[in-house]
Amino acid sequence: MLEGLQRNYGYLFEDDLLKEISEIGTYKKVPEGFIVIDIGEQIKSIPLILSGAIKVMREDEEGNDLILYFVEQGDTCAMTITCCMGETKSEIRAVAETDTRIIMIPIQKMQEWMHKYKSWQSFILQSYHERMKELLEAIDTVAFLKMDERLYKYLRDKAMVNRDDLIKTTHQEIAQDLHTSRVVVSRLLKKLENENKIKLHRNSIKIIDL
Amino acid sequence: MLEGLQRNYGYLFEDDLLKEISEIGTYKKVPEGFIVIDIGEQIKSIPLILSGAIKVMREDEEGNDLILYFVEQGDTCAMTITCCMGETKSEIRAVAETDTRIIMIPIQKMQEWMHKYKSWQSFILQSYHERMKELLEAIDTVAFLKMDERLYKYLRDKAMVNRDDLIKTTHQEIAQDLHTSRVVVSRLLKKLENENKIKLHRNSIKIIDL
DNA sequence: TTTTTCAAGTAACAAATGTTACAAACACAC
C-alpha cells in the first residue's frame, strides 16, 4: 500500500501526512463492477484511488442511468466530500471501472487534516474544483452534443482511463451508460466505423488514433 | 443595506459578522438582464443576494446557451466560490433575473471569515452543497426530461423566483435559455395551454395552479 | 460436433425535435 501511496501522492503530500494516511486509511482492493458508493448511502469515509479507475453515475427516480465522468488514480471522489461535509446521503453511484485499489479515509480524519496539513487542504479544494468542472463538462455533453458525438467522447474517455485503446464492453452496456437504447448505439457505432474512427469486434471496440 | 442584510442573513450570521459585512461589502443595485459575472472573468469578489434573483447560465465554445438554475435572495453564487478558491476564471455567467440588490464581498475577506466566523464557514459549505445539488438537478433535467417537461419546469421555477405566476418573457428568450428553437417552444407552449397548465398572452405566460 | 446462448446487424416504423417559410396579431411610432 505504501508504494502505491508514494507513487500517486508522494509529490502532493508531505511525509508525515503520507505516514498518517497509511496508518489510518483502510486499504481496499475492489474488482471491476464493484459499487464503491451507492446512491442514498451515508458516507462515512472518502476514497483515495491508488490504481485503476472509477465511474461516477447518476440515477433518477425511475432508475434511468447516466454516466457523469471517470475518476482516475491520484484522485479522490470529490462528490463524496460534498456529501460528508453536509452530512447527507450520496447523490451518486461510484462503480469500479477496472480492478481498483483504494484507501478509505474516515471523514473525521479528513476534517482534522484540513487544519493540520496545508497540502491536504489544497488537495481537497483542488479536487472539489476539478469535480465541479467535470460536472459542468457532463452538462455540456448531454446538452450540446448529439448522440454520435457523445458516444465517441465516451469511448475515448473510457480508453483513456483504462490506458488501452481496445475497449472491452458490449453495446448494451454503453447504451446504459449513455441513457439510450442498444439499437441506437449499434447504429452509431457502425457509422463511426465507416468514418474510420473505430473498429468493431464482438465484445470489444478498438479506437483508431486515440 | 443593513435592513436587507438583517432580513435575509440575520438569522444566519452573528451581529459581529453582519457588521463586518455591512462595512466591507459593496452594495450594488443591478437592473434586470445585468451580467453580474461573465464567463472567463476573473473573480475578485462573491455576491450575497439581498433581494431579487439571479439566473446562472452555461455557454459552450460555439455560443450555445443553457440555463443551469436560479439563485434567490438569501443565497450566494457558490460557483463563484469554487472559482476564487481555485484562483481561476468563471465557468458560468450570472445574469440578474429581475432588478436585484447584492453585496459584493472581496475574496480575501471571504477566506478570512472562514476561520473567524463559524457561521460564515457553514454558510459557505452549505452553499457549496446546495449548488452541487442544483448542478446535478440540471443534469437530470437535460438528460432525463423531454422538452415539454423541461419547459414546464422552467416556467414554474421562473415563476417561483419571481414570486409571480405571470411570467413576462418571449418565446424566443425561453428558447435561448433551454437551448432549443423558438418554433419548438411555441409548439410546446400551445400544448401546455391545451392541457390547461398555462395561459398564453403576448409577452407573458400565466401559470395555472403554481 | 451439435446445441444453446448471447451479442450484434438491420429493417421498418414511430416519436421527438429542429428548420424553413410565411401569415396573422399586436404594439408602438408617426
Add this chain to the structure above:
DNA sequence: GTGTGTTTGTAACATTTGTTACTTGAAAAA
C-alpha cells in the same frame, strides 16, 4: 388613422432518436 417592427401561430418537411421485431454470427456449453 397608417405604417413598421416584433411576437406568435402554423404548416410542411428534415433529421435525430427511440422502438419493435427479426436475422445473423460468434462463442460457450453440452
